[in-house]
Amino acid sequence: MLIFPKDFVWGSSTSGPQTEGRVLGDGKGDNLWDYWFQVEPNRYYNGIGPDKTSTFYENWEKDIELLLETGHTAFRTSIQWSRIFPQGRGEVNPQGVAFYRHVFEAIKAKGIRLLVNLYHFDLPFALQEDGDGWEIRRPSRLMKTMRVSVLKLMETW
Numbered sequence: 001m002l003i004f005p006k007d008f009v010w011g012s013s014t015s016g017p018q019t020e021g022r023v024l025g026d027g028k029g030d031n032l033w034d035y036w037f038q039v040e041p042n043r044y045y046n047g048i049g050p051d052k053t054s055t056f057y058e059n060w061e062k063d064i065e066l067l068l069e070t071g072h073t074a075f076r077t078s079i080q081w082s083r084i085f086p087q088g089r090g091e092v093n094p095q096g097v098a099f100y101r102h103v104f105e106a107i108k109a110k111g112i113r114l115l116v117n118l119y120h121f122d123l124p125f126a127l128q129e130d131g132d133g134w135e136i137r138r139p140s141r142l143m144k145t146m147r148v149s150v151l152k153l154m155e156t157w
Contacts, residue, residue, distance in 0.1 A: 011074030021053030029086030088124030
């Protein structure tokens with residue numbers, strides 16, 4: 001029988017676009033996935049798009065309890081750039097900041113190691129529309145600004 005070391009890390013990984021999706025009225029801006037679904041919903045399995053992803057955004061407290069029930073010691077997720085900066089830069093969405101703050105604090109309070117990815121293929125669509133898509137590499141500079149801003153926000157968490 002295989003026996004795992006006592007300090008073996010049991011965890012799972014997901015991304016904001018996969019689990020949070022699109023919830024009307026929360027201040028999140030469109031990202032590339034949101035736009036693509038609006039234009040070509042037929043390319044999504046059974047027409048299920050960002051507005052019908054899993055329900056983590058609404059049920060995160062229960063989902064964190066499920067992490068404990070299944071023996072998780074680590075959890076990796078991502079911050080949706082367009083949930084924090086709806087236009088990709090500029091004004092911060094306070095609802096997005098509050099959401100991540102509550103989720104991250106709850107995960108840490110349960111003793112689960114939190115790993116955060118700052119980008120998971122979800123460029124804010126406003127940047128793409130402005131001509132600041134990955135084709136010209138400008139998002140890497142914008143991402144640095146986003147990263148610094150998010151890290152400053154997280155310092156108080």
